[in-house]
Amino acid sequence: MKISLTAKNPLKIAADLLIIFVSPSWKEEVSSLGADTLDLISDVALIENFIGREKQHLFVDLQQKPVKRLLLYGVGEGKITNLYELQKIVGEAISLANKSRRRKVVLVVMTDWLKQNTAEAVSQAVAEAAILATYTFDKYKGEKHHQEKLAIEEIVLTASAPRLSAFEKGIALAKLYSGATLFARDLVNEPARITTPSYLAKIAQGFVKPRQIKVRIYEKEEIAKLGMNAFLGVSQGSDEPPKLIKLTYKPARSTNKKIVLVGKGITFDTGGLSLKSSSSMETMKLDMAGAATILAVFSKIAELKPNIEVVAFIAACENMPSGKALKPGDILKAYNGKTVEVLNTDAEGRLTLADTLSFAQISEKPQALIDLATLTGAMMVALGQDIAGLFSNNQKLTAKVKEAACRSGELVWEMPLLADYKEQIKSEVADLKNSSKTRFGGAITAALFLEEFVGKIPWVHLDIAGPAFAEKNTPLCTHGGTGFGVRLLLHLLSNY
Numbered sequence: 001m002k003i004s005l006t007a008k009n010p011l012k013i014a015a016d017l018l019i020i021f022v023s024p025s026w027k028e029e030v031s032s033l034g035a036d037t038l039d040l041i042s043d044v045a046l047i048e049n050f051i052g053r054e055k056q057h058l059f060v061d062l063q064q065k066p067v068k069r070l071l072l073y074g075v076g077e078g079k080i081t082n083l084y085e086l087q088k089i090v091g092e093a094i095s096l097a098n099k100s101r102r103r104k105v106v107l108v109v110m111t112d113w114l115k116q117n118t119a120e121a122v123s124q125a126v127a128e129a130a131i132l133a134t135y136t137f138d139k140y141k142g143e144k145h146h147q148e149k150l151a152i153e154e155i156v157l158t159a160s161a162p163r164l165s166a167f168e169k170g171i172a173l174a175k176l177y178s179g180a181t182l183f184a185r186d187l188v189n190e191p192a193r194i195t196t197p198s199y200l201a202k203i204a205q206g207f208v209k210p211r212q213i214k215v216r217i218y219e220k221e222e223i224a225k226l227g228m229n230a231f232l233g234v235s236q237g238s239d240e241p242p243k244l245i246k247l248t249y250k251p252a253r254s255t256n257k258k259i260v261l262v263g264k265g266i267t268f269d270t271g272g273l274s275l276k277s278s279s280s281m282e283t284m285k286l287d288m289a290g291a292a293t294i295l296a297v298f299s300k301i302a303e304l305k306p307n308i309e310v311v312a313f314i315a316a317c318e319n320m321p322s323g324k325a326l327k328p329g330d331i332l333k334a335y336n337g338k339t340v341e342v343l344n345t346d347a348e349g350r351l352t353l354a355d356t357l358s359f360a361q362i363s364e365k366p367q368a369l370i371d372l373a374t375l376t377g378a379m380m381v382a383l384g385q386d387i388a389g390l391f392s393n394n395q396k397l398t399a400k401v402k403e404a405a406c407r408s409g410e411l412v413w414e415m416p417l418l419a420d421y422k423e424q425i426k427s428e429v430a431d432l433k434n435s436s437k438t439r440f441g442g443a444i445t446a447a448l449f450l451e452e453f454v455g456k457i458p459w460v461h462l463d464i465a466g467p468a469f470a471e472k473n474t475p476l477c478t479h480g481g482t483g484f485g486v487r488l489l490l491h492l493l494s495n496y
């Protein structure tokens, strides 16, 4: 889909649809369209009882204008105070336009939005929402679907002349951020028979760029030599070899700032011998969403050019039951020397992350460590499916991540790392056990387990089990991988 920008009067642009966002004072807001158009809209609004209520919409045929139709989309009385709300509203209007089979759509940004945020931030948020809202994963659908498919091909944003250059910058960033997000969605949506650990390693190798991006793949033998036995333990039930993927980005100007990103990369989670039920397993190709987010960041990092060194690790493997699989009761010695009793082979993410986090921290000594993991079902019980849980040992880093989430329009909520609950992951026979007796506070005990492997380095753990995957269509995302966290990380890196 193409996004373009113009300072022209929206009514003078030849297009299939013009979208204008309005509040209940809509008559003033559309008065610049001219008296004739206003009369026409007022007549239809009266018949349809349109008053600009939130989510209310009105289609009006514009006779004899280059723009064929108008869509007034109600935002209601309330002010839109954050970019999450703004993107949701734009996504809703674009979805309506998409359904009404319009190819070229003109979109006018509400002046009210520009009072609360910079023109660059608003245009980035709007353009991003438009791109995200029109994404589909339909490569496996048949010819009939593709023949009948009619989707928006071009979105034209309008801006007053003085705001053109800010809008241009915003749109360029939106293309980058949403492009990366769609990359992550594609990776998560692709079936697990394709996205094996070797496949993820190949994707990473494709990012290599002399002097900027280095990629190193550690094979099974090297992983064993390093002593990453927790990671290897999880992988041992599968026929697919594990891969430890390391990506390094160095900015052109040398800097002493360094951040490490870690993504959970279970390319399919059956639960292992603690086998999941059929219905819980249905969506478990999503369990590499953290890894997909990191790969997506690296797909655009050379274009974004953040002024910070970024090192990323993905421990990629499958969690399968077999004659070679981990057994409940097995004890593994992790990279940092701590021993773990595996009581539930379905709590595998914390095992692979334990090794990855301690290896990352010890070998790289970064100023900050951030992991993204579809770690626990309990996180969804606590926060629902739209919000990621944030756990941290450092308030400064927490503030930075929260701010990036505000800018990206993604939802995170801080959770407590209550030390008292550590009792629940103490083992009778090893240093730790990988699952607590009670399921209460399961996201917290999982995070406390990870904390045992990060040492004193400022660390944020994002449990993205809920928002990584949409079980139904939403304004900004169709069913499937959401690319959650990609925009958050891009904002964080570019403002670090």
Ligand code: BES
Residues within 6 Å of the ligand: 269, 287, 344, 346, 347, 348, 349, 374, 375, 376, 377, 378, 434, 435, 436, 442, 465, 466
């Ligand atoms: N990958 C799952 C967590 C998950 C569940 C992510 C649903 C997204 C949607 C994880 O490996 C898992 O199975 N966790 C267990 C932990 C338990 C056995 C302690 C869980 O949450 O049930």
Ligand code: ZN
Residues within 6 Å of the ligand: 269, 271, 345, 346, 347, 348, 349
């Ligand atoms: Zn699991």
Ligand code: ZN
Residues within 6 Å of the ligand: 266, 269, 287, 346, 348, 349, 374, 375
């Ligand atoms: Zn898992």
